[in-house]
Amino acid sequence: VGADGARPADVYARAPGTLPGGAKPVGRVALLVGGVGIGASATAEAIAKLPAPVTLAFAPYGTDLERTVSQARDDGHEVMLQVPMEPFDYPDNDPGPHTLTARGKPQENIDRLHWVMGRFAGYVGLVNFMGARLTADEQALAPILREIGSRGLVFLDDGTSSRSQALRAAAA
Numbered sequence: 001v002g003a004d005g006a007r008p009a010d011v012y013a014r015a016p017g018t019l020p021g022g023a024k025p026v027g028r029v030a031l032l033v034g035g036v037g038i039g040a041s042a043t044a045e046a047i048a049k050l051p052a053p054v055t056l057a058f059a060p061y062g063t064d065l066e067r068t069v070s071q072a073r074d075d076g077h078e079v080m081l082q083v084p085m086e087p088f089d090y091p092d093n094d095p096g097p098h099t100l101t102a103r104g105k106p107q108e109n110i111d112r113l114h115w116v117m118g119r120f121a122g123y124v125g126l127v128n129f130m131g132a133r134l135t136a137d138e139q140a141l142a143p144i145l146r147e148i149g150s151r152g153l154v155f156l157d158d159g160t161s162s163r164s165q166a167l168r169a170a171a172a
Contacts, residue, residue, distance in 0.1 A: 007152025012124045014053065014078035030055065032127065032156070034082055036072075037062030044068075052076030057127050058120065060084070061096055065120040073122050080156065081123045083116050085131025095130045100144060102137040109140070110147055117151075125154030136163035138172070145170050 001007055019025055033050065036043050037058035046056060047068070055078040058069055069079055084095030086102055098112045117126075126148055134140055135157060145166070148155050157166035 001150075001152040009124050009152055009154045012073075012079065012122055014055070014076065017053065032057055032080065032158075034127065034129065034158075035059055037065055037068060040064075040068075047072045047075055047077065050077070055080055057082045058123070059129065060098065060116045060119040069120045069122050079123045080125055080127045081117065081119070082129040083113065083126045083131075085128045085134040087130040088133045090133060093130070100131075100134055102134045102140040104140070106140075106143040109144055113144060113147060123153070125156060127156040128158055132161035132163065135161055135166050138165035138169045141165060141169045142172060 002011075016025060031053070032055045033046060034057040036046055036056045038061065040063075043062070050056070052075060056072050057080040058065060058072075059082045062068070072079055084099045086099055087093050087095065090099070090101070098115050100109045100112050104112075128135060134144075145155055149170075155166065155170070157164050
């Protein structure tokens, strides 16, 4: 959060468009494409071919992320950061070496979160990558959401788990 109170969630957010005749939209449809940043050619194609209103969620494990995220933002895309989170079948299904886990100590998860968040700048918020077990554990998720919120970022639960406690943890 900037000295003037500016939050990344506001600073890096894509401005809502207008309708023909200058009317303001009464609702918004959000489309997020995840897994961007891993394969160079697929990433370049997504940035070039997807319409600017499509939000791109970059995985933290790609190479040259600062440059590719900058290109995506220059082309009008809003950017989010995918955070690897523990699924129910972890470690058989492993989201990566910096996975936030339900059994992990809060500071351990925060340290992993900091590593992930340090991969590039310019994102409005974070979205879970996998994470059904972690998002189902309100106690494990709450410190992570506090850290994200304290930095002026949003958290988007991708909605893939019916057991997610993200709304409940955020409200608390």
